[in-house]
Amino acid sequence: MRLKTGSLSNGITRRCFLKVSAIWAGGAWIVGVPALSANPYRVLTDQEAEIMDALADCIIPPGDFYGGKDALVTRFIDRQIGPYGHLQKEKEMYQTCLSALNRGSKAEFGRNFVDLFEEQKIVYLTDIEGGKYNHQSNERGWGRFSPSAFFNTVRNHCMMGFYGSPDHGGNKDYVSYRMLGLF
Amino acid sequence: MKNKHVNAIVVGSGAGGGVVAKELSEAGLSVVLFERGGWAHYAAHGDDELTAQRSFPLYAFFGPDNERYRRVAVDRDGNQRIVYPNDWAYHNNAACVGSGTVNYGAMAWRFMEEDFTMKSTYGHIPGSTLEDWPITYADLEPYYEKVEWEIGVAGDDYQNPFAPWRRKPHPMPPFPHNREAQILEEAAKRIGYHPFPIPMLRNSVEYNGRPACVHVRNCVGFACPVDAKNGTQNTVIPMAIATGICELRIHSQVVEITMDASGRATGVTYFDKEDRKQTQTADIVVLAASATETPRLMLNSTNRLHPDGIGNRYDWVGRNLQGHAYCGADGLFEEEIYDDFGPGASVAICDFVHNNPGITGGAMLANEFIKLPYAYSSGYRPPGSARWGREHKEFQKANYRRNASIRGPVQEIPNFESRVEVAPDVLDHWGMPVAKISGFKLDEDIKTAEFIADKAEKWLQAAGAYKTWKNIPGTGVSGSQHQSGTCRMGNDPQTSVTDKYGRVHDVDNLFIADGSLHVTNGGFNPVLTIMALGYWVSDYIVNEWERGNRFR
Ligand SMILES: Cc1cc2nc3c(=O)[nH]c(=O)nc-3n(C[C@H](O)[C@H](O)[C@H](O)COP(=O)(O)OP(=O)(O)OC[C@H]3O[C@@H](n4cnc5c(N)ncnc54)[C@H](O)[C@@H]3O)c2cc1C
Ligand code: SF4
Numbered sequence: 022m023r024l025k026t027g028s029l030s031n032g033i034t035r036r037c038f039l040k041v042s043a044i045w046a047g048g049a050w051i052v053g054v055p056a057l058s059a060n061p062y063r064v065l066t067d068q069e070a071e072i073m074d075a076l077a078d079c080i081i082p083p084g085d086f087y088g089g090k091d092a093l094v095t096r097f098i099d100r101q102i103g104p105y106g107h108l109q110k111e112k113e114m115y116q117t118c119l120s121a122l123n124r125g126s127k128a129e130f131g132r133n134f135v136d137l138f139e140e141q142k143i144v145y146l147t148d149i150e151g152g153k154y155n156h157q158s159n160e161r162g163w164g165r166f167s168p169s170a171f172f173n174t175v176r177n178h179c180m181m182g183f184y185g186s187p188d189h190g191g192n193k194d195y196v197s198y199r200m201l202g203l204f
Numbered sequence: 205m206k207n208k209h210v211n212a213i214v215v216g217s218g219a220g221g222g223v224v225a226k227e228l229s230e231a232g233l234s235v236v237l238f239e240r241g242g243w244a245h246y247a248a249h250g251d252d253e254l255t256a257q258r259s260f261p262l263y264a265f266f267g268p269d270n271e272r273y274r275r276v277a278v279d280r281d282g283n284q285r286i287v288y289p290n291d292w293a294y295h296n297n298a299a300c301v302g303s304g305t306v307n308y309g310a311m312a313w314r315f316m317e318e319d320f321t322m323k324s325t326y327g328h329i330p331g332s333t334l335e336d337w338p339i340t341y342a343d344l345e346p347y348y349e350k351v352e353w354e355i356g357v358a359g360d361d362y363q364n365p366f367a368p369w370r371r372k373p374h375p376m377p378p379f380p381h382n383r384e385a386q387i388l389e390e391a392a393k394r395i396g397y398h399p400f401p402i403p404m405l406r407n408s409v410e411y412n413g414r415p416a417c418v419h420v421r422n423c424v425g426f427a428c429p430v431d432a433k434n435g436t437q438n439t440v441i442p443m444a445i446a447t448g449i450c451e452l453r454i455h456s457q458v459v460e461i462t463m464d465a466s467g468r469a470t471g472v473t474y475f476d477k478e479d480r481k482q483t484q485t486a487d488i489v490v491l492a493a494s495a496t497e498t499p500r501l502m503l504n505s506t507n508r509l510h511p512d513g514i515g516n517r518y519d520w521v522g523r524n525l526q527g528h529a530y531c532g533a534d535g536l537f538e539e540e541i542y543d544d545f546g547p548g549a550s551v552a553i554c555d556f557v558h559n560n561p562g563i564t565g566g567a568m569l570a571n572e573f574i575k576l577p578y579a580y581s582s583g584y585r586p587p588g589s590a591r592w593g594r595e596h597k598e599f600q601k602a603n604y605r606r607n608a609s610i611r612g613p614v615q616e617i618p619n620f621e622s623r624v625e626v627a628p629d630v631l632d633h634w635g636m637p638v639a640k641i642s643g644f645k646l647d648e649d650i651k652t653a654e655f656i657a658d659k660a661e662k663w664l665q666a667a668g669a670y671k672t673w674k675n676i677p678g679t680g681v682s683g684s685q686h687q688s689g690t691c692r693m694g695n696d697p698q699t700s701v702t703d704k705y706g707r708v709h710d711v712d713n714l715f716i717a718d719g720s721l722h723v724t725n726g727g728f729n730p731v732l733t734i735m736a737l738g739y740w741v742s743d744y745i746v747n748e749w750e751r752g753n754r755f756r
Contacts, residue, residue, distance in 0.1 A: 080592040086601075107262040107270075143593065176592050177582070181261055184577035185254040189262070197577050201604040203421070203544070 061096070063103035064112060069119045070095050075135045076122070079142050080179040086200040087193065089179050097182030097191030111174065118171040121162040125154060128161065146172065206483075210234040210451075212745075213472055213486040215458045215501065218303030219731050220718035221492030222436025223351075223738030226443045228490075229450035231746040236484055237450060238474060240457045241267040241300035243437070244307075246427040253576045257298055257307040258425030260290040261578070266307050266427075267299030272633035275496075278642035280680060286630060295527075295641055295683035297494055301454060302437025304685060305731065309424035309549060309573055310405040310433055312357040313728035314348045314736075316368050317341040318558045319615070322724045326564045329648055332617045333524050334564075337723045338695045338704035339740070341368055347736040347743075352403075355735065356411045356434040359403025366398065366554035376408045379417070382545035384608050388571055389551050391667035397553045402570055405731070407432040414438065423547030424573045436735075456482075459636050460505045461489060461714065467509035469714040475634050487755050488713045488745065492738070495525065495687040495719040499624045500639040502691070502708075515691070515708040518698045522624035526689040526725045527682025528613035529645055531653035532569070533661035534584055535608055535669025542605035548574035556612075556659050557727040564648055567612030567656045567727040569663070580604055586673045608669065610660035613686065614653045614677075615727040617646050622681045624690050643681035653677055686730050688719035706741035713755035717741040 062070050077089025089095075101108035102115055126134040130141055137145065148154065152169040154161065163171070182191030198204040211233035214225045225237040244266050249255070255265040263270055270288040277293035278284050287293045297304045318325045320337040328334065349372050351357070358376035361367040378401035381389055392399035406428075407416045417432040431438060444450040455477035462470045462483065471485035491498045499522035503513035513521055552570035560566045575584055581600060582591075584607060590596040622643025630638050657674040664672045694700025697709040706721055708714040717738045719730055726733065748755070 081597055082594045084594070084597065086597075101262070177261070179592075180581040181254055181578055184581045185262075186250075186252045188252060189254060197600075200601055201577055201580075202542075203577070 062099040065095070065099045065115070065119075069115070070099070071135050072119045072123055073098060073115075075142065076119075076146075076175060077179050077182075079139075079146055080176055081183050087196045089183060091193065092183050092191055092196050093193045094179050094182035094191045097185070097189055098178050100190040101178070108178065111178075114166050114171060114174065117162070117164045118166050118168070121164070121166075121168070122149070122171075125149075125161045125168075150176075207236075207485070209485045210236050211486060212236075212488040212490060213238065213484055214490045214492055214717075215472065216303070216491070216493035216497070216718065217301050217436065217441060217452065218298070218492060218494060218718065219305050219436060219734040220738040221490070222302065222305070222439075222441045222444070223735050224490050224492060224717045224742050225450050225452075226440035227739060227742030227746060229444045229447040231749065232449070233488075233746075233749060235444065235450040236486070237441070237444065237452045238456050238458050238472070238484075239301050239452065239454045241298075242454045244300035244302070244427060246429045246431075249427055251422045251426065253422070253425075253578050256422070256425035256576075257304070259579055260296075262290070264290045264296060264298070266303075268296070273299075273638075274630065274632065275638050276627040276630050276640040278640060280644055284640075292684070293641075295496060295687055297685050297687065300437075301441060301452065302435040303494070305405075305435030306427050306433075306437050307425055308405075308433075308435070308685075308731065309547065309729070311549070311570070311729045312352070312359065312403040312405045312732045313568065313726070314368055314370075315341065315726040315728060315733050316366070316554075316557055319724060319726040319728075320344075322565065322615075325558070329564060329617050329646070331619060331646055332648070333620050334617050335692070335694065335699070335723050338693055338700075344733070344736050344740060345370065347739040348732060350739050351732055351735040355405060355436070355439045356407060357403050357405055357732075358408035360401060361403065363400035364398065364552075364554055366557060374403060376411055379404060379406070379408050379550050381550050382548065383543040384541045384548070385551040385571055387541055387667050388608065388610075388663065392551070392553055392663060395662065395666045397555050397663065399551050399553050402550055402552045405434045407434065412439065419546045421544060421546045421574050422576065424549075457634055458493070458501065459634055461491075461501060461514055463505070463507050463510070463514065467507070467711060469514070469711055479634070488715065490715045490717050490741070490745075491720075492716070492718040495690045495722075496624050496639050496641070496683065498716060498718055498720045499690045500626055500637075503626045504636055514714065515701055515711055517710060520692070520699065520701050522690050523620050523622075524618040524689040524692055525622040525624055525641070525643055525681060525683050525687065526616045526618050526722070527684050527686040528567075528725065529616050529649040529653045529677045529682060530611060530675075531567070531614055531657040531660070531677055532572075532609060532611035532675045533657055533664055533672055534586075534675065535661075535664035535667070535672040536586075536603055537606045537608065537667075537669055540605045541608060546574055548572060553663075556656055557615075560652075560655060563652050563655050564617055565615035565652060565727055567614040567652070569610050569612040569656065569660055572609035572611050575607075575609070577604075584609060586671060608664060608667065610663055611675075612656045612660060613727060613729060614649060614656055615725060616649050616682060618689055618724060619643065619646055641681060641683060645677070645679050645682065650676065650679065686719075686725065688722035688725045688730055688734075691716050691720035692723045693721045694723065705744035706737065707744075715741055715745065
C-alpha cells in the first residue's frame with residue numbers, strides 16, 4: 022500500500038479537543054485576549070504580525086472599505102492557530118513561512134517585506150504564488166513548506182477572516198457584509 | 205448494566221433511519237435508534253458560514269468532529285492521504301440527530317420513472333455497472349406521497365410537464381420567486397424551457413404546528429431559526445419518541461454488527477458517550493448510517509461465515525459509490541438582481557433529465573442558493589479572474605449583487621471501482637478501521653455534464669447575462685452530500701447487497717435503509733427517495749412482523 026502521508030501515526034493518536042470545541046460552538050469567545058499584554062496576539066510575534074498585516078493588505082487592499090489589516094485578518098489568523106483555534110495545524114507553517122517570506126524579500130529586493138513598495142510586494146507575491154521560489158525553498162528557510170502552497174493557504178485564510186463572521190476575530194465592523202450591501 | 209433486548213435497532217438517525225424508527229415503533233416494535241452525534245439546534249450555531257455544513261473551512265458544526273474522525277482519500281493516481289471531516293475529500297454529510305436533513309437545502313425531488321430503469325432505457329454502458337432497480341416508480345409512489353405529507357413538502361408539480369405521475373398534490377403551496385428567479389423564470393419561458401417552482405421540504409405555510417419560512421439568507425448549511433425546515437429531527441423522530449417504545453440513544457458510536465454462529469445478526473456493539481464499550485441486542489438490525497458508514501460498518505463486522513464483512517460474499521459491499529457530477533453555468537448582469545430574499549434556489553427545469561439525443565440521462569437544472577460572502581470570495585468567477593488583490597476586491601463589490609448561477613446534479617453512471625473500503629492501518633478514536641474512498645467518474649458523466657452546462661449557459665444568456673461561463677466537474681469520485689449506491693438493492697444476490705426490500709441477501713434479519721440502497725442516483729438531489737425507501741423498507745418489516753415473523 023502506497024501512503025503518501027507523513028502523518029499516519031499522528032493520525033491515529035487519540036487527542037481529544039472536544040471540550041474546547043464546545044466553547045467555540047457557542048459562536049462566542051469565552052476565553053478572552055489577555056488585557057495587559059502589549060502584543061495583542063497569542064502566537065504571532067510583533068514582527069510576524071507586521072508581516073502578516075502587510076500580506077493581508079496585499080490580498081485584500083484598503084480602499085473605500087477596510088483592507089485585510091484594518092479588518093483584523095491577522096487577529097483572526099492568530100486566534101485560529103492559537104490554543105483554542107481551529108487551524109492549529111497551520112501554526113508551524115505561519116511561524117516558518119512569514120519570516121521566510123521576509124528573508125526572500127531581503128534577498129530579492131534588499132528590503133524587509135513591509136518596507137517594499139506596493140508594486141514590489143505584488144510582483145513578489147505573484148511570483149511566490151506562481152511557484153517561482155518553490156525550488157529554492159530550503160536556502161531561504163521555508164523548511165518543509167512550499168512557498169506557493171503557503172500563499173494559497175494564506176489567501177484562503179485572509180478570505181475567511183475578511184468575509185467570515187466577526188465572531189472569529191476578523192471582519193471588523195462587519196466590513197465585508199457592508200461592502201456587499203448585506204448589512 | 206446490561207441493555208434490555210429490543211425488537212429493532214436502527215443505526216443512524218438521518219434521512220432513512222429517522223423514518224424507519226418512527227414506522228417500526230408506531231407498529232409496536234420496541235426500537236433503539238442509535239446516533240453518533242447529538243442534537244444540533246440553530247441557537248447553538250447561528251449564522252456562521254465558516255462552520256456551516258456546506259463548506260465548513262474551520263470545522264463542521266453539524267459534525268463529525270476533526271478530533272475523533274478521519275478517512276483515507278485515494279486520488280486517481282492511487283495516492284492516499286488521511287483526511288478530516290471538514291476536508292472536501294472526506295465526503296462529509298453530517299453527524300447529528302437528523303443528519304443532513306437539519307441543514308440541507310431541502311429540495312424535495314421525486315425521481316422520474318426512467319431513473320428506476322436506467323439500463324433498459326439506455327442499454328449497457330461499457331465500464332459501468334448500470335442496472336435497473338428491482339423496484340419501479342410505481343412501487344415507490346405511495347411512499348413518496350407519505351414523505352411529502354408526513355414530513356412536509358411545498359410545491360406544485362402540475363407546473364412541471366416532465367414530473368412523474370402522482371395521485372395526490374403536495375400538501376403545501378409552492379414558494380414564490382425572488383427577483384433573480386423571476387428573471388430566470390421569464391427567460392426560460394422565452395426559450396422554450398418549462399420552469400416551475402422547486403418542491404421544498406420547507407413550510408410555505410404553517411404546517412404540522414410549525415411556522416412558515418421567513419426567507420433568510422442562511423438556509424442551506426444551517427439549521428432553521430424558526431423551525432420551518434422539515435427534517436427527520438423535527439418530524440418523524442419526535443413521533444417515534446412519542447410512542448414511548450423508541451429510545452433515541454445519542455453520542456453512541458456503533459462499531460460492529462454482532463452475529464451468532466449461524467451468521468444472523470444479534471445486535472450491535474457501540475461506544476457510549478463516556479467511551480464505554482456496550483452491547484445492544486435486537487431481533488432486527490436496520491443500518492441507516494449513510495452510504496459511506498453503512499458499508500464501513502458491514503466491512504468491519506466479520507466472523508467465520510462472513511470473513512470479508514457481513515453481506516459481502518460477492519464483494520459488492522461498498523461498490524458503485526455515486527454522488528452527482530454537478531455542473532452548470534454562471535453569469536454576470538448589468539443590473540442588480542439580488543434582493544436578499546432567501547434561500548435563493550426556487551426555479552427549476554426538468555427539460556433535460558432524460559430524452560437527450562446521444563446522452564445517457566441528464567439532470568434537473570435550478571438556480572443556486574444565495575452565495576454567502578466567503579463562498580463568493582473563492583468561486584463563482586470567470587476563469588482566469590484575479591484570486592486576490594485590488595481586482596479581486598473590486599469584483600466582489602461590483603458583482604455580488606449582479607450574478608446568477610444555474611446548477612444541475614448530473615446523474616452518474618455507476619462503476620464498480622468507485623468504492624468505500626476500510627483502511628486496516630488507519631483507525632478512528634475507537635480503534636476501528638476508517639473508511640477509504642476511491643474511484644472516478646466515467647467519461648460518459650463528463651459528456652453529460654458538458655451537455656447540461658451548455659443548456660444552463662443558454663438559460664443565463666437568455667436572462668440577459670452579459671458574460672457567462674460554464675462549470676464542468678473534475679473526474680474524481682463523487683459522493684459527499686449526495687453519496688449513494690454502496691449497498692445496492694437487486695434480485696440477484698451475486699450482483700447486489702440486498703433484496704428489493706432492503707434485506708441483506710444472506711442475513712435474514714439485517715436490513716439497510718439509507719442512500720446505500722440506490723442502484724442509480726437520478727438526475728436529482730436524493731433525499732426524498734431515501735426517505736421514501738425508509739417507508740418502503742419499514743412497510744415490509746412491519747407486514748412480516750404482523751404476519752408473525754419474528755426474524756428469529
Ligand atoms: C448542506 C447540505 C445540503 C443538502 N441539500 C439537499 C437537498 O437540497 N436535497 C436533497 O435531496 N438532499 C440534500 N442533502 C443531502 C441529504 O441530506 C442526504 O442525501 C441524506 O441525509 C442522506 O440520508 P442517509 O439516510 O443515507 O444518511 P444520513 O442522513 O447522513 O444519516 C446517517 C446518520 O447515521 C449516523 N451514523 C453514521 N455512522 C454511525 C455509527 N457508526 N453509529 C451511530 N450513528 C452513525 C450519522 O451521524 C447520521 O446521522 C444535503 C446535505 C447537506 C449536508
Ligand atoms: S429560508 Fe426559510 S426554511 Fe430556510 S432557514 Fe430561513 S426560514 Fe428556515
